[in-house]
Amino acid sequence: MSANALPAEFQLLTPYLAWALPTERERTHRRLNASMEEMKAFYEAAMPQVEAIVDYLDKGGVQPVPESNRPLMNLALALVEISNIVELYKRADRFDGMHPSRFVSYE
Amino acid sequence: MTKTLMTDKRWAAKYPWLGTGPVATESCISPDYFERERTLIFRRSWLNVGRVDEIPERGQYFVRELAVCHTSILIMRGKDGKIRGFHNVCAHRGNRLVPHERGQCPGKLMCNFHFWTFDTEGKLSWVPDEENFHGLDKSKLGLTPVRTDIWEGFIFVNLDDAGTESLEDYLDGVGKQLNGAPFGKLSRLRTFKVDERANWKVAIDAQNEIYHLPFQHRFTFPDAFVLKDNRYTRLFDVNLYKRHSVWSCEYNPDYKVSPLGALLGRLDRLKDPPRFTQMIGDFDFFLVFPNMVILLFKGAAWDFVVTYNFWPLAVDHTIWEIRYYYPPADNAGTRLNQEYGLCRLRDTLQEDAKAHEAIHAGLRSRAKRELQLQDDEICIRYFHKVVDDHAGLLEAAE
Numbered sequence: 001m002s003a004n005a006l007p008a009e010f011q012l013l014t015p016y017l018a019w020a021l022p023t024e025r026e027r028t029h030r031r032l033n034a035s036m037e038e039m040k041a042f043y044e045a046a047m048p049q050v051e052a053i054v055d056y057l058d059k060g061g062v063q064p065v066p067e068s069n070r071p072l073m074n075l076a077l078a079l080v081e082i083s084n085i086v087e088l089y090k091r092a093d094r095f096d097g098m099h100p101s102r103f104v105s106y107e
Numbered sequence: 108m109t110k111t112l113m114t115d116k117r118w119a120a121k122y123p124w125l126g127t128g129p130v131a132t133e134s135c136i137s138p139d140y141f142e143r144e145r146t147l148i149f150r151r152s153w154l155n156v157g158r159v160d161e162i163p164e165r166g167q168y169f170v171r172e173l174a175v176c177h178t179s180i181l182i183m184r185g186k187d188g189k190i191r192g193f194h195n196v197c198a199h200r201g202n203r204l205v206p207h208e209r210g211q212c213p214g215k216l217m218c219n220f221h222f223w224t225f226d227t228e229g230k231l232s233w234v235p236d237e238e239n240f241h242g243l244d245k246s247k248l249g250l251t252p253v254r255t256d257i258w259e260g261f262i263f264v265n266l267d268d269a270g271t272e273s274l275e276d277y278l279d280g281v282g283k284q285l286n287g288a289p290f291g292k293l294s295r296l297r298t299f300k301v302d303e304r305a306n307w308k309v310a311i312d313a314q315n316e317i318y319h320l321p322f323q324h325r326f327t328f329p330d331a332f333v334l335k336d337n338r339y340t341r342l343f344d345v346n347l348y349k350r351h352s353v354w355s356c357e358y359n360p361d362y363k364v365s366p367l368g369a370l371l372g373r374l375d376r377l378k379d380p381p382r383f384t385q386m387i388g389d390f391d392f393f394l395v396f397p398n399m400v401i402l403l404f405k406g407a408a409w410d411f412v413v414t415y416n417f418w419p420l421a422v423d424h425t426i427w428e429i430r431y432y433y434p435p436a437d438n439a440g441t442r443l444n445q446e447y448g449l450c451r452l453r454d455t456l457q458e459d460a461k462a463h464e465a466i467h468a469g470l471r472s473r474a475k476r477e478l479q480l481q482d483d484e485i486c487i488r489y490f491h492k493v494v495d496d497h498a499g500l501l502e503a504a505e
């Protein structure tokens with residue numbers, strides 16, 4: 001398995017691998033540049049896998065997450081990042097807040 | 108079953124001496140008043156500048172720019188394990204000693220101008236070409252210490268060398284309420300820094316009430332807390348201390364978490380979850396005067412903490428620092444659930460931050476010169492009174 005690949009069990013999610021970004025800053029940036037359709041498609045593909053993803057990640061441990069599991073963990077974190085848009089706000093541009101680029105995050 | 112009373116105007120009845128009239132806004136936009144705050148508040152109060160877990164090892168240090176106090180502070184854990192604070196200023200000709208944000212001192216800190224060298228306890232240990240100075244007394248030329256003390260892992264400094272109030276006395280009711288709380292069982296998952304064009308008090312005020320929740324946060328968190336008639340917020344409790352305050356809410360039992368939030372809640376299997384039994388409600392908002400907020404959240408499985416530090420740069424310019432502290436996740440469900448809560452709250456704080464600037468611009472226009480405060484906004488009223496008690500009342504400017 002290459003450094004940026006998902007385990008065989010989660011090949012279905014490979015089309016969304018570009019979301020597997022290691023920092024919140026990068027995940028937010030990607031969210032801000034994604035269309036609603038793209039986020040919905042990612043959400044619908046990933047949501048049914050969440051339980052299996054968590055079980056898989058737990059087998060490798062998370063303190064820290066081993067290198068080979070990082071793409072999967074980062075993909076799951078990106079699902080979290082977009083979930084509010086899909087589940088609650090329903091619009092990619094609903095946001096009535098300060099532009100997130102001014103909310104500078106540090107891991 | 109919630110215990111929040113739905114009666115109106117409870118807090119004015121609890122604190123009748125505070126009054127109920129409007130609050131003047133000139134202090135939020137006056138450059139003169141800001142200079143008074145600088146001298147009479149920030150240079151005389153205990154200010155939270157970090158946590159002990161930022162420098163767990165001997166010789167580790169961090170630097171905190173305190174622009175509002177016109178200084179830069181070096182916090183260092185000495186070889187003896189003790190944490191000390193110093194002005195980050197070289198004893199030779201005043202150069203900034205440490206030019207970066209944090210680091211590990213190999214035993215000595217060296218100024219990059221002429222290599223004067225200080226040990227981890229701030230003593231001047233080496234001066235190049237010392238023989239060519241005219242009677243230099245190295246023992247008197249250590250770094251200038253700053254009063255530094257620690258409460259529950261939070262490091263505070265006080266720039267008033269003549270001050271005698273201990274940190275413990277200063278923290279007063281906040282300390283009494285939260286002493287022994289398991290802050291040390293949490294670790295920082297994320298920090299946000301927001302550079303905003305707003306007065307520091309405007310930014311604090313916008314956070315220091317829950318009234319706006321169903322309105323400003325109508326998409327993000329409209330009904331997270333108990334509501335009267337399913338419409339308006341009601342506080343569970345309010346406590347005013349010598350300078351500080353806390354308001355508390357209960358969660359709305361009818362609140363529905365989103366599908367992913369519900370799923371991650373079920374998959375969150377943290378062992379030994381820390382609990383903050385010191386909490387008053389399900390959500391407590393402690394304002395530690397002048398510029399720190401400690402938010403305590405009761406969670407389904409574990410409790411967590413968010414802190415704010417508001418650092419004024421000018422009357423209309425503030426850095427808002429936000430830090431999320433969670434129990435270290437020992438499983439993936441907990442880790443993702445934490446990120447879920449973090450993103451959800453972050454989005455509401457971005458709404459708040461936008462409001463800080465919009466409100467400041469509104470006040471700056473002087474179209475209105477007063478805040479009208481309802482009963483649940485009592486902590487804003489108290490905060491402005493404490494500011495005025497320190498910095499003095501301001502006559503309305505033309």
Ligand code: FES
Nearest residue numbers: 197199200218221
């Ligand atoms: S100013 Fe620091 S060594 Fe000269």
Ligand SMILES: [Fe+2]
Nearest residue numbers: 313314455459
């Ligand atoms: Fe808010």
